[in-house]
Amino acid sequence: MTVADILEIAESKRERSKAANRHAILTAARRVFADLGYDATTVRDIIRGTDLASGTFYNYFKSKEEVFEALQDDSAHRFRALLQEQCARARTFEEFVRRTLDTYFRFLADELASGRILQRPDAPFTHRVDTPEMKAIFREVRSEIERTLGRGIAPGLDPDYLAAASIGIAREVGERMLLRRDNDVDHASAFCADLIIKGVGAHA
Amino acid sequence: MTVADILEIAESKRERSKAANRHAILTAARRVFADLGYDATTVRDIIRGTDLASGTFYNYFKSKEEVFEALQDDSAHRFRALLQEQCARARTFEEFVRRTLDTYFRFLADELASGRILQRPDAPFTHRVDTPEMKAIFREVRSEIERTLGRGIAPGLDPDYLAAASIGIAREVGERMLLRRDNDVDHASAFCADLIIKGVGAHA
């Protein structure tokens, strides 16, 4: 009887094995997607990157789409945690905007540096995914906009559109930032923040 | 001898046939993509939507990706024509911004109404394509920003980022607009224009 058994804390061998297999598939998928591109990769390519059999793949995911979404959701989850940590107690709208954008661009740069972004040289297109985490981030940004912008500064503004616009700005500018070699997070962040702050007329 | 033969104006029978086949493939592809979704459709599905043989597909396109890009490029080309027509002689930055956004949102609504947008109910993701037309639109927007914004109003602004931000705003807000049932083009257009105009401090 091991300590783990006594404590009844450690997962069973089965659970550990399942977690390891799932992790192996995701890790292999990340590499294969980066090597071959999303469209060109097959489920077989992914499973060949592990020591599992082809049938086992389908015990964990229905398709490569689902693997891709899991990878995206994972990134979104980590970003969301950072976001909540950084922006939870922003008092003013401007502070909230600056923190959010700074967090996002720093996150992007980190993801790229750690090879977690599928950056193909030819990169003809990326997938936009609507995972639960992605939707949650959108909702949180919108409700935070409603909270910090409130009805005082710009009561007529459509909070849904403002959230969409902010996300669009961050997304596109973030992409351009990554294409530049310098990865000047502060410049990108300040550019977007200034645009939004001045755009809603909410200067501190 | 037909009138066309005499006038030597009509394209040859071969050219007409090729154009018709290409058009048949694109038309079938649009319907199949809409029905099955991009990932699920196969080249066979597309070709089954025409009266051509499977091998013929490859005389026109290398893959379904190329078909999809051709569809996207087609939309982009039509939008670009509208854009140049509407915005060619905008004198001020504000006028340029308002015309551009209005053209874009009206175009989006028209595309949706005429069934040219791949709008799946579940729509888990869309593809972002970097076709020549798409790149041309980005370059034109940026150079127009440089021209009309000039060095007078906001000399420090990064025109590349401003173009990216504007496109991001239009893209995301446009998507939200389509999700709403009303398709209030004027509201979406005015929202985005106000945001950008105030954001760069270029009020007329």
Next chain:
DNA sequence: GATAAAAGTTGACCGATCGTCATTTTGGGG
């Protein structure tokens, strides 16, 4: 028009992938 070259179409074919499922292996409880 007759003929031949060129261009285009066809569908069978091969290698590979997809998703399934009967079989085997592994893990946990008694």
Next chain:
DNA sequence: CCCCAAAATGACGATCGGTCAACTTTTATC
């Protein structure tokens, strides 16, 4: 040690992707 449930395995039929030799249609030449 035995047994059952959970999980892994890989073979299998159906399908797809891309090629290509044979065939049909169009154009050019006389």
